Amino acid sequence: MKGDHPAYPASSVVSPLSSAIWLCADDYGIARGVNTAIRDLIMRGRLNAASVMVVPPAFTRAEARSLAILNNGTPRAAIGLHLTLTAPFRPLMPGFQPLRDGGFPLLRDLFKAGLLRRLNPATLAAEIDAQLSAFTAAFGRPPDFIDGHQHAHLAPQVRDAVLAAAKRRAPGAWVRQCGSVQPAIKRLGDPKGLLLNAFSRAMRARAQTLGVPTNPAFAGTYGFRSGADFARKFPRFLDALPDGGVVMCHPGHVDEELIRLDPLTDLREREYAYLAGDTFPATLARAGFALARPPIIQAPESRPE
Template identity: 60%
Template sequence: MNVLPRRIWLCADDYGMAPGINRAIRTLIAHGRLNATSVMTAAPHLGHEADELTKLNAGATRALIGLHVTLTAPFKPLSNHFAPLRHHAFPPLAELIRLAMTRRLKREHFTAEIAAQLAAFRAAFGRAPDFVDGHQHAHLLPVVRDAFLAVIGAQAPHAWVRQCARAPRARPLHDRKGLVLDVLSVRFRARAKRFGIRTNPAFAGAYAFTPKADFPAIFPRFLTGLPDGGLIMCHPGFVDPALKSLDSLTDLREREFAYFDSDAFPRDLARHHVELARPAGETGPAA
């Protein structure tokens, strides 16, 4: 009996962070190896490269384009009077987590900032994003999630948002990062449902970003148990001076690019009875 393939979304994060990332993502979209990317409007290298990304969807949609809400250092707010600031930029992730968990953040600051980043996306692309997610998963945090969902529900009601819980069959207990994301996503999904906002049914793509990480061996694990409509995040890119100045995730981006642009990637998809969803005529997960 023929088994229908599961259709998934493979989303490259961080478009706009650096020219090398932008070029790698556009190349993979053009080669049919990605069907979604999320854009950082608070990053310094979007500008005219928003137009280059839009051109790839001329005629037929090759990739969904989302907003990658950015709330951590070294990036700077787009809104006035954002707090807390550290050296005129957002706080580091560890500090943001601590402040969120102790409820020491003011929701109105995040409401204004997320609205500003959404407005910047509209200015760059002439429309609302297809979906919205968060850099370093900061959108899942207490206080932040309420501001995030309120803004998206009111200003981009047709967009879906990323929840980061793994499929039930893909939850190894030794993966502490995955377990944290599973827990944070429980309340996030419940709040999104209350706002009438769609979410992806399952998530994959988190792994330890260490120099020894073997991405071609890691990626097939993300396909295990991932349901139809599931989402895998990824971070392909080419290393350049701009990237080195902004992010610690460098060489692994080139390994991810090499894998996705290789013959091994479609073979792994076929072996797991998975294919990339076709963005044309689709808005994304219906969960």
């Protein structure tokens, strides 16, 4: 398989007349309210991928089972690892550097350390392996894909370690690259997206060298300001999105744990309301898209020891 295509074939699309996309809810595991909202949308057929954080206290074996069971019978969603390397979360392994109050660094400090080649390759690899092991222990199999909380997997040094781990620990899994196919001139109002696009170039090149699959395009970035209108922004995410493209989203219900851990709160409720409502499927169909069908995955209990 080429290194610039997702592991799941575009032919798994719901309708032969539509383009297949992956609508992925990030942050499963961060808080129960988020977990519940994501599972509800998967059951409704409004999501076909969920990215799981294994380091927050709210991620438990029970929460993993509640998600995995949705794939019994006809698979509803691909389930991936949302690699977490930034504050306020804490490493699973000792020795990770740099630290901030005993936890992971802020995103800017992680990228700075990577740019300056100051991340310890051994401890970085150990942490990535630990999170992959935690995922595999909880779900009984490796992740379908790997990405990063706050896109930390794109940081210099981190991206190399992630791709190496994916090739070794999760063969066949694709790694999220966050580059868009839209011309930069059309994305001047999305500085975050432009920055991710720049960091994704090196990710794509390295992935292709290693033979690790990546998604052909990515969308879903916007300024997480309190007045942001997700319903108006979503149709723009679909502009020029190719078959197999990934759209990121963050639906959820706000609870005390989420408020304690993350500033993204009320916007999660808005995203959930839009994705659960009647406008979303009509918008998707009108744009010529459908959600790709995940492949049939062998149940963990039937896998050989």
